[in-house]
Amino acid sequence: MIDVKELYQKLDTYMGKQVTLQGWIRNIRKQKDFGFIDFSDGTYFKHIQLVYDNNLNIFPLINKLHVGCAITVTGRIQKSVGAGQDFELSIEDLKLEGDCPEDYPLQPKRHTREFLREIAYLRPRNNLFQAVFRIRSVAAQAIHTYFQEHNYVYVHTPLITTADCEGSDQMFKITSLNMQQMPMVDGHVDFSKDLFGKQAYITGSGQLHGETFAMAFKKIYTFGPTFRTENSNTKTHANEFWMIEPEIAFCDLNGLMDIEEDMLKYIVNYVLEKCPKEINFCDQYVENGLKEKLMQLTQSKFTRITHRDVIDILKQANVDFEFTPDYTEDIAKEHEKYITEYFNGPVFITDWPKDIKAWYMKVNEDGSTVAAVDLEVPGAGELMGGSQREDDYQTLLNRAKEFHVDIDAIDWFCNLRRYGGCYHSGFGMGFERLVIYLTGVENIRDVIPYPRTPKNCDF
Amino acid sequence: MIDVKELYQKLDTYMGKQVTLQGWIRNIRKQKDFGFIDFSDGTYFKHIQLVYDNNLNIFPLINKLHVGCAITVTGRIQKSVGAGQDFELSIEDLKLEGDCPEDYPLQPKRHTREFLREIAYLRPRNNLFQAVFRIRSVAAQAIHTYFQEHNYVYVHTPLITTADCEGSDQMFKITSLNMQQMPMVDGHVDFSKDLFGKQAYITGSGQLHGETFAMAFKKIYTFGPTFRTENSNTKTHANEFWMIEPEIAFCDLNGLMDIEEDMLKYIVNYVLEKCPKEINFCDQYVENGLKEKLMQLTQSKFTRITHRDVIDILKQANVDFEFTPDYTEDIAKEHEKYITEYFNGPVFITDWPKDIKAWYMKVNEDGSTVAAVDLEVPGAGELMGGSQREDDYQTLLNRAKEFHVDIDAIDWFCNLRRYGGCYHSGFGMGFERLVIYLTGVENIRDVIPYPRTPKNCDF
Numbered sequence: 022m023i024d025v026k027e028l029y030q031k032l033d034t035y036m037g038k039q040v041t042l043q044g045w046i047r048n049i050r051k052q053k054d055f056g057f058i059d060f061s062d063g064t065y066f067k068h069i070q071l072v073y074d075n076n077l078n079i080f081p082l083i084n085k086l087h088v089g090c091a092i093t094v095t096g097r098i099q100k101s102v103g104a105g106q107d108f109e110l111s112i113e114d115l116k117l118e119g120d121c122p123e124d125y126p127l128q129p130k131r132h133t134r135e136f137l138r139e140i141a142y143l144r145p146r147n148n149l150f151q152a153v154f155r156i157r158s159v160a161a162q163a164i165h166t167y168f169q170e171h172n173y174v175y176v177h178t179p180l181i182t183t184a185d186c187e188g189s190d191q192m193f194k195i196t197s198l199n200m201q202q203m204p205m206v207d208g209h210v211d212f213s214k215d216l217f218g219k220q221a222y223i224t225g226s227g228q229l230h231g232e233t234f235a236m237a238f239k240k241i242y243t244f245g246p247t248f249r250t251e252n253s254n255t256k257t258h259a260n261e262f263w264m265i266e267p268e269i270a271f272c273d274l275n276g277l278m279d280i281e282e283d284m285l286k287y288i289v290n291y292v293l294e295k296c297p298k299e300i301n302f303c304d305q306y307v308e309n310g311l312k313e314k315l316m317q318l319t320q321s322k323f324t325r326i327t328h329r330d331v332i333d334i335l336k337q338a339n340v341d342f343e344f345t346p347d348y349t350e351d352i353a354k355e356h357e358k359y360i361t362e363y364f365n366g367p368v369f370i371t372d373w374p375k376d377i378k379a380w381y382m383k384v385n386e387d388g389s390t391v392a393a394v395d396l397e398v399p400g401a402g403e404l405m406g407g408s409q410r411e412d413d414y415q416t417l418l419n420r421a422k423e424f425h426v427d428i429d430a431i432d433w434f435c436n437l438r439r440y441g442g443c444y445h446s447g448f449g450m451g452f453e454r455l456v457i458y459l460t461g462v463e464n465i466r467d468v469i470p471y472p473r474t475p476k477n478c479d480f
Numbered sequence: 481m482i483d484v485k486e487l488y489q490k491l492d493t494y495m496g497k498q499v500t501l502q503g504w505i506r507n508i509r510k511q512k513d514f515g516f517i518d519f520s521d522g523t524y525f526k527h528i529q530l531v532y533d534n535n536l537n538i539f540p541l542i543n544k545l546h547v548g549c550a551i552t553v554t555g556r557i558q559k560s561v562g563a564g565q566d567f568e569l570s571i572e573d574l575k576l577e578g579d580c581p582e583d584y585p586l587q588p589k590r591h592t593r594e595f596l597r598e599i600a601y602l603r604p605r606n607n608l609f610q611a612v613f614r615i616r617s618v619a620a621q622a623i624h625t626y627f628q629e630h631n632y633v634y635v636h637t638p639l640i641t642t643a644d645c646e647g648s649d650q651m652f653k654i655t656s657l658n659m660q661q662m663p664m665v666d667g668h669v670d671f672s673k674d675l676f677g678k679q680a681y682i683t684g685s686g687q688l689h690g691e692t693f694a695m696a697f698k699k700i701y702t703f704g705p706t707f708r709t710e711n712s713n714t715k716t717h718a719n720e721f722w723m724i725e726p727e728i729a730f731c732d733l734n735g736l737m738d739i740e741e742d743m744l745k746y747i748v749n750y751v752l753e754k755c756p757k758e759i760n761f762c763d764q765y766v767e768n769g770l771k772e773k774l775m776q777l778t779q780s781k782f783t784r785i786t787h788r789d790v791i792d793i794l795k796q797a798n799v800d801f802e803f804t805p806d807y808t809e810d811i812a813k814e815h816e817k818y819i820t821e822y823f824n825g826p827v828f829i830t831d832w833p834k835d836i837k838a839w840y841m842k843v844n845e846d847g848s849t850v851a852a853v854d855l856e857v858p859g860a861g862e863l864m865g866g867s868q869r870e871d872d873y874q875t876l877l878n879r880a881k882e883f884h885v886d887i888d889a890i891d892w893f894c895n896l897r898r899y900g901g902c903y904h905s906g907f908g909m910g911f912e913r914l915v916i917y918l919t920g921v922e923n924i925r926d927v928i929p930y931p932r933t934p935k936n937c938d939f
Contacts, residue, residue: 022730024698026631043730044698045900063697063729064631091902093730118730119871119901127899142689142892143899145696154693158634165624172485172523175617179930180639180682180705181652181720183937193640193675194659195652195682197709200669203659210659216652216709216719217937223639223654223682230601230930230939234613237604238522239483239503246639246704250656250675260675261640270522271481271502271552271577412578433601433939440586440602441504442578443550471638471689478642478676480689480892 026065028098032108039113041095042069045146046121048129051084057103058086059129060094060110066151066298070101073112082115088129089121134467141471141480149306152299153468156292157456163291164244164265164452167284173267174238177245178227183219184430192222193248223248228266228447229381229434232410235268235445236437242267244452252475256464257402259453261473268447274392274409277446278325278369281396281405285367286319292459293319300459308461314400315459323367328352328390331360331370338363349374354402361399368397380424382408383444384416394448401458407448414438485524487557491567498572500554501528504605505580507588510543516562517545518588519553519569525610525757529560532571541574547588548580593926600930600939608765611758612927615751616915622750623703623724623911626743632726633697636704637686642678643889651681652707682707687725687906688840688893691869694727694904695896701726703911711934715923716861718912720932727906733851733868736905737784737828740855740864744826745778751918752778759918767920773858774918780825787811787832787849790819797822808833813861820858827856839883841867842903843875853907860917866907873897 022041044062055074071094073083086092093116101109127143137144144150168175181195197216198204204211212220227243234241243266251258269280293300293315304311328348335346335356344353352360352370360368375384375391382391392409411417417435421428428435456468466472471480481500503521514533530553532542545551552575560568586602596603603609627634640654656675657663663670671679686702693700702725710717728739752759752774763770787807794805794815803812811819811829819827831849834841841850851868870876876894880887887894915927925931930939 024631043902045695063633064699089900091729091900118903119897119899121900122898125899142692142896143696145693151696154635154697155633157636158628158632161634162624162628165621169617169621172483173617174522174614175620176613176929177616177705177722179720179928179932179939181707181932181937184939193654193656195654196659197652197711200653200655200659200662200679203662216711216934217932218935219937220659221937233601234604234929236504237602237610238613240523246636248640252656252675261638263636270550437601438578439581440578440584441548441550441580443502444577469638470635470693473638473640473676475675476677478640478678478680480638480643 024064025060025062025067025069028069029065029067032098035098036100036108037098039095039097040110041093042110043093043118044091046086046088046090046092047146048088049086056084058083058112060092061151063146063151066155066296066302070103070106070109071096071112072109073115077112079115082117083112086117087121087123087125089125089127090117091119091121092116093118134464138466138472145470148302149462150467152296152302153456153460153462154470156296156299156303156459157468159295160288160292160455160459161244161452163288164284166291167287168240168242168267171240173240173242174234176227176231176234176241176243178224178230178243178266180223180246180248181217181221182224183217183221184229184427191225191249191251193250195221195223225249226264226266226449228268228449229431231266231268231447232434232437232445235270235447236441236443239270240267241269254475257454257457259465259469259472259474262465262469263452265450265452266447268445270443270445272409272446273444274371274394274446277407277409277448278323278371278394281369281394281407281448282323282367285396285404288455289315289319289459303460303462308400311461318367318398321366323369323396324364325369325371327372328370328374329372331356334363335359349376351377357397357402361397366399370395370397378408380420380426381410381417383411384420392446398458400461401454404454404458405448405450407446409444409446412438412442412444414442483523484519484521484526484528487528488524488526491557494557495559495567496557498554498556499569500552501569502552502577503550505545505547505549505551506605507547508545515542517542517571519551520610522605522610525614525755525761529562529565529568530555530571531568532574536571538574541576542571545576546580546582546584548584548586549576550578550580551575552577593923597925597931604929607761608921609926611755611761612915612919612921613929615755615758615762615918616927618754619747619751619914619918620703620911622747623743625750626746627699627701627726630699632699632701633693635686635690635693635700635702637683637689637702637725639682639705639707640676640680641683642676642680643688643886650684650708650710652709654680654682684708685723685725685908687727687908688890690725690727690906691893691896691904694729694906695900695902698729699726700728713934715925716913716916718924718928718931718933721924721928722911724909724911725906727904729902729904731868731905732903733830733853733905736866736868736907737782737830737853740828740853740866740907741782741826744855744863747914748774748778748918762919762921767859770920777826777857782826782828782855783823784828784830786830790815790829793822794818808835810836816856816861820856825858826863829854829856837867839879839885840869840876842870843879857917859920860913863913863917864907864909866905868903868905871897871901871903873901
């Protein structure tokens, strides 16, 4: 019993030999006296052709099989005379492991992405999703390997939190109480009866907790699910998604950009090396030029430019933008697109107006901007967002108050600045954004196994 | 600027050379004319000794430093004359990055684990937690590397679910509604107004979703957080913990045990190789004999025995058990202990009474047991639980009904048996149990960065 991947990797060894494979029929073409099966076991992007003819005593059995059937098949590996493949397996024995009816929804034809979302539990068997979810898995391993090789500590920051520092309107509330009959006291829910004795949430970021570990291990990263209640139905928003949040002590904004650039190139190289077939497929059927785009990225030097200078460029551009570029405001999607095309590659935009960025970012000496950086990449927009963190205790408290943050709930976080604090920086990368960039697939619903979006929590 | 880890790894290169380090003062011994600093940057378990004397013009500054201060220090690496270390850094320049007051809670003395939990945001700076959380991180990487090298696909199964298949009394409910004023209709909460349009939960297992991917990629694994509302204050229970759930198509119970055994040995070898200092520390200060236990495991052949035969052994044992062993019941902690000591190593217990195991496990031909397996390890009890899955559609439906599972919510899961199903198996491993086993630390609260237990959701 071998995997199809092994067969492809050691073809010379197996040529002319008998092997046994286990997997599924992706297609079957039955002729009167012979037939062909398109077979996959999911371990390798390429399928293998099985051939059979009526000299087999199981010929009638094989001719009763359908698309989708699970089989164990034994046969000899031989050179293929047909076009489309170099070798094939000539069936000598076959056992039906699991039948599949003729009305199986996933037929070997072009289905719309919308339809495939409706059969999300079957779509990983489809070529596109074989590519997307293999790339997703390999990209995750690339991230872990990059950070572990650089001696970062992987930290599992908590998902459940009672600290309401991001604004509870952005967070899901959780409870173990019976929601039909909440215990009330003085007209309010009595959360003292809840499992944690207070109102609890599931979090949208592990950064604050991550910082506490960076102050002990110097270099840490998180990689886990995060949640937002945003009621937004766009191609790039989901209510559950995965984030990577590295945090590095003794690291300023320039050091942070070095890490972001180095990490992204590492991931892209890793995926190009481990998933060449999947990338070729996406290049051919999803985004023309994808492979070229990725290879170019690994060779390019990322641009570094301030927000102010970006606005200058946008203002001078001979383009009729829907949104007017403004020195005190965020940039719009159309601006991101213009800037990455202008520099023909990834662009770090630094030093943002402080009022539109988070309260924990370090205020620059000018008093009006913060040491924040967004990485914009061609085709996917903002891929990472990071900053040097405010490391002055009093300045941090003042900023938190300005933003109406409940300081009591995060006194431990603020205390990091009192107990051997240091300059430090971190960033967040939305993992789905990365997978979108790596595959060319446009809709976040197609890069998450079971996407959760407003009014949509099936399966 | 180099990491302390690099210094230790390339000591020959750096001996006699000037280097700059950034990190924290773990201890400082001030004499009249000289002093010693115990310095760590968190990148390596061993610290480094910094020496200084009053020939330095910054001598007064250094003598004002405290435990906990963050510093940038430059000096020459030289052989140490003192006992306790082979080399030291002779300070030439020092910059205070972040001060630390004298009432810093984490002093260089023995603190109780209970106290350290109260300062959970500082405890990763403590030696024990430097060891535990580095081992936790490296063990996570061992798991990812094992499965990726064996060509498994890492699947991010959803955390948010509306399928109430585990029994909602075990799951946290989540909502984006205002819990103070839930919208009601006919005396019930109107979940149609909630973000997903129905009652939603955060899940305790990714297995059902994992199976759908195993039917496409043959070999998959999950690794993510899971949640239980269990109101249980023991050393081994937490309400948020991480699980690994591999699922393998065309794999029976024996194949599954092969994988579990192979994986565990791989993880232990990996950690022994990458964290020798941390393991030695735990061996010395946490569990005497830990290292020997781990090394023995990698050499041992795990016992495989049925539940029935285990009960026979327990009944014949000359021990006054608190709970009488019974052929139709689960085994107690005391039985687990006896059995692992009896066989002097890990024990797979198979073929459990069907009524005390999950509804999706394959019913054996005897009609009374299921093809389930628990792995018991000396000192940590049940480390993994798995089974061959019921692959017959009608049998699965009947079992689900017996267990009062809402079949409509998981028709997709059941359908896997109709659309090219096959024999397949999977297991779950609680990641914290593994870390407890690897470190000898007894309480789950000390192997999770920020543990969530009943009435306890601080930080």
